[in-house]
Amino acid sequence: MSTPAEFLAHLDPEDPRTPSQQISNQIRAAIKLGKLKAGEKLPSQPDLAERYGVARETVKAALRPLYAERLLISRQGSGVFVRAQTELPVGLRPHIEAAFERPHVRIDFAGFSGETLAGTLSEVLDKVRAGRLSPESIAVRIMLSDPGVPLALPCRADTAADDPAVRKRADRITRRAVDSITDGVQELADLGLVRTATAEVRAHSASPLFKLYLINDEEAFFGFYPVLEHTVTIDKAPVPIFDPMGKDATLFHFSTGDDADTSNGPQYVTQARTWFDSVWTTITREYPQ
8 A cells, every 4th residue: 555655755955945835736746646645644744854854943934835625634632534525425534533542532413313323423432432433532512403493494495484393304414413423322322332422412502504513622613505596295295395404515624723714714713612612601591302
């Protein structure tokens, strides 16, 4: 199997570009050509410095524009990885799985139904049950729109009005996801596979317009829900609705490991955490059972 270092050539002394620019270009090309794939780990900075025969500061300078271009992501204590460019469920899972490799796992989610999180966590929790991942503690917080109160979305498309029957359908979808998460996390605690495991769910009256994931206070994924019209079956009758479609949301990835001089990642994660905590502690209430 090829290693990341095999895709990196040596520096050209006749190239007018600086060593840091040459290194940047080589790594960028390897990523763009698919030789370095999403989630793949780069050699360490000391290893890269030794390979190219340059100072470590030169390597740092080479990586800086790649962070700014959102091609690389630094994970504290783990190293530098090729960043996933689109974050659908298959792209989110490696980041959550990486979080479960740490002793303490904290995941916060704000959004509509939590279906994507439920599907992603299901695979990762299976690995904990199998002993392939072994965190000491897991804390999950889920913050959702309350389907028990009138909301702007989802709603009937023919009247653009709130409809309790439409919300009841959304409630069923949400409860399946929420129960999957809470039951799965609690089971790990009941089996003694983790020291502590909690999954809290709270609701608010705001309509769902975006989704936000916070992972270990180090990574944030944010995406807008496209509002689409489609027809669903309610009480055996077709009903056109305007629906926030989570599976069609593209997530933007921010990390505290991004270079603060060239990226707003660290600031974004901090502000996202502040926003989540402020809503969680003010206008939310226990999710209705």
